[in-house]
Amino acid sequence: MTQLDERTTQAPGDRRTFDSLDPATGDVVGTHPVHTEADVRAAVARAREEAAWWGSLSYDDRERHLQTWKGVITRRLPQLADLVHREMGKPHADAVLECGLAVEHIAWAAAHAEKVLRRRRVPSGLLMSNQAASVEYRPLGVVGVIGPWNYPVFTPIGSLAYALAAGNAVVFKPSEFTPGLGEWLARTFLEAVGRPVLQVVTGLGETGAALCRAGVDKVAFTGSTATGKRVMAACAETLTPVVIEAGGKDAVIVDEDADLGAAADAALWGACSNAGQTCIGVERVYVHERVYDEFLDQLTARARLLRADADPDALIGPMTMPGQIEVVRSHIQDALDRGGRAVVGGLDAVGDRFVQPTVLVDVPEDSTAIQEETFGPVVTVTRVRDMEDALARVNGTRYGLGSTVFAGKRAMEIARRVRAGMTAVNGVISFAGIPALPFGGVGDSGFGRIHGADGLREFTYPHAIARQRFKPPLALTTFARTEKAEQQFAQLVTMLHGRGTTIPRAVREKGRRLGGRSGR
Numbered sequence: 445m446t447q448l449d450e451r452t453t454q455a456p457g458d459r460r461t462f463d464s465l466d467p468a469t470g471d472v473v474g475t476h477p478v479h480t481e482a483d484v485r486a487a488v489a490r491a492r493e494e495a496a497w498w499g500s501l502s503y504d505d506r507e508r509h510l511q512t513w514k515g516v517i518t519r520r521l522p523q524l525a526d527l528v529h530r531e532m533g534k535p536h537a538d539a540v541l542e543c544g545l546a547v548e549h550i551a552w553a554a555a556h557a558e559k560v561l562r563r564r565r566v567p568s569g570l571l572m573s574n575q576a577a578s579v580e581y582r583p584l585g586v587v588g589v590i591g592p593w594n595y596p597v598f599t600p601i602g603s604l605a606y607a608l609a610a611g612n613a614v615v616f617k618p619s620e621f622t623p624g625l626g627e628w629l630a631r632t633f634l635e636a637v638g639r640p641v642l643q644v645v646t647g648l649g650e651t652g653a654a655l656c657r658a659g660v661d662k663v664a665f666t667g668s669t670a671t672g673k674r675v676m677a678a679c680a681e682t683l684t685p686v687v688i689e690a691g692g693k694d695a696v697i698v699d700e701d702a703d704l705g706a707a708a709d710a711a712l713w714g715a716c717s718n719a720g721q722t723c724i725g726v727e728r729v730y731v732h733e734r735v736y737d738e739f740l741d742q743l744t745a746r747a748r749l750l751r752a753d754a755d756p757d758a759l760i761g762p763m764t765m766p767g768q769i770e771v772v773r774s775h776i777q778d779a780l781d782r783g784g785r786a787v788v789g790g791l792d793a794v795g796d797r798f799v800q801p802t803v804l805v806d807v808p809e810d811s812t813a814i815q816e817e818t819f820g821p822v823v824t825v826t827r828v829r830d831m832e833d834a835l836a837r838v839n840g841t842r843y844g845l846g847s848t849v850f851a852g853k854r855a856m857e858i859a860r861r862v863r864a865g866m867t868a869v870n871g872v873i874s875f876a877g878i879p880a881l882p883f884g885g886v887g888d889s890g891f892g893r894i895h896g897a898d899g900l901r902e903f904t905y906p907h908a909i910a911r912q913r914f915k916p917p918l919a920l921t922t923f924a925r926t927e928k929a930e931q932q933f934a935q936l937v938t939m940l941h942g943r944g945t946t947i948p949r950a951v952r953e954k955g956r957r958l959g960g961r962s963g964r
């Protein structure tokens with residue numbers, strides 16, 4: 445049987461459906477259609493009509509609509525958070541935090557789109573000083589957003605708010621584990637704006653694959669590295685551009701002069717909140733040997749107080765995806781088989797639906813617990829000689845998403861040497877809550893950016909205009925070009941660049957003044 449057959453039900457009228465389940469209990473939360481290739485294509489066609497309208501609005505009008513939507517979401521935050529809790533299991537308070545941060549991103553994207561994307565002048569340079577040069581960033585049209593289940597509101601909003609603010613229509617395919625949340629977002633958008641500029645298609649992986657083939661103008665994918673490769677391969681068929689936000693193996697570095705209590709607190713929260721199912725969650729900690737023992741004591745003392753439970757007051761919820769539990773178990777097993785020790789938790793911590801916090805030490809660097817994404821409340825702690833040693837290990841995986849540095853005087857110097865898209869210094873995952881900062885990774889963590897000005901530009905294409913303001917002193921792009929003009933051009937280029945040194949500031953300034961003076 446295919447995956448589709450196992451998970452879906454044939455409903456009356458030949459429409460297949462599937463259920464989203466509460467991961468803590470297995471109860472059905474909602475039943476949703478499996479949208480077919482034809483359904484997805486119809487949604488994209490509809491989105492294209494909406495894109496024509498939405499893209500023709502002024503930035504002010506789009507901002508007004510998006511701020512209205514933001515208001516609706518904010519007023520219903522408890523309802524949305526409750527659905528997050530039921531569909532993917534995280535504690536209600538964590539769901540409120542997630543949704544509140546998502547709202548912050550909608551507000552920022554809406555308010556900053558014009559400033560970032562509108563036409564602006566750029567210097568035309570000394571050689572082209574008769575030209576006025578300008579560039580603006582235009583919407584692509586229809587963006588397909590494919591989202592994961594672990595932050596089922598915050599993560600897709602990071603793509604769709606920025607794509608919408610940039611003037612695109614969006615077709616969103618939520619994870620099969622959180623389809624109700626996708627529908628909730630599309631429904632409230634329609635209520636706030638009155639037109640389905642944001643649509644949702646639900647289903648399993650095949651529906652996402654259909655979206656890649658449906659002729660959208662860009663796909664924003666967030667999910668595992670393995671699926672990201674499949675998405676890229678499908679998009680390559682139609683030269684559809686992609687932004688890939690994939691997995692991570694984020695590390696915390698703790699230097700000898702760090703605040704150890706704060707570092708232990710942050711490492712534990714980064715590792716275990718959301719049951720460790722966080723792309724920028726902490727999976728490894730590297731600690732200076734002079735403070736290793738004290739840090740480990742502080743971390744383990746805190747970790748022993750934490751429990752994952754179905755209790756509504758529990759700080760850690762269930763594992764959302766049953767299949768991931770086996771991955772977590774295998775990483776712990778591999779670490780133990782190869783000389784590692786569990787100082788908190790261990791194999792017994794892995795249950796049917798819940799995994800208890802686990803702290804592993806003495807784990808070899810080439811074990812899966814260090815090299816592969818675990819995606820559970822498991823963290824390795826490793827003693828390092830110095831910060832050079834720490835950086836070599838931190839930078840030694842294929843991933844490069846987020847990272848954290850706890851240090852005193854060398855904090856920024858260390859942070860700047862981490863190979864990752866984002867680094868929090870003396871805090872944890874703080875960068876994700878700052879809308880002006882770009883979010884994304886390098887290596888197996890993907891490419892392209894959501895959030896910030898880069899995140900707005902990600903969903904646009906630049907349009908450059910060079911407008912002639914007066915006849916060029918040297919007429920070069922004509923068959924009537926004279927020999928004298930050619931000689932003068934050669935002399936000018938030699939004068940500007942022949943010495944192989946920086947062009948004198950006075951000459952550059954002159955070019956900028958001449959090229960940049962006139963309007964758009």
Ligand code: NDP
Pocket residue numbers: 590591592593594595599617618619620621647648649650651652653654656666667668669670671672674675688689690691692722723724765817819845884885889890
């Ligand atoms: P998956 O890769 O399993 O799925 C991601 C999305 O892709 C889902 O909507 C899924 O649908 C869909 N999908 C599955 N197969 C295909 C296909 N062939 N073509 C198109 N779409 C497809 O990831 P998870 O949902 O399990 O999310 C967890 C992963 O996401 C982790 O690796 C985590 O690190 C990463 N992540 C990265 C973030 C980042 O910003 N870098 C943020 C959050 C998570 P369905 O669920 O229906 O199968």
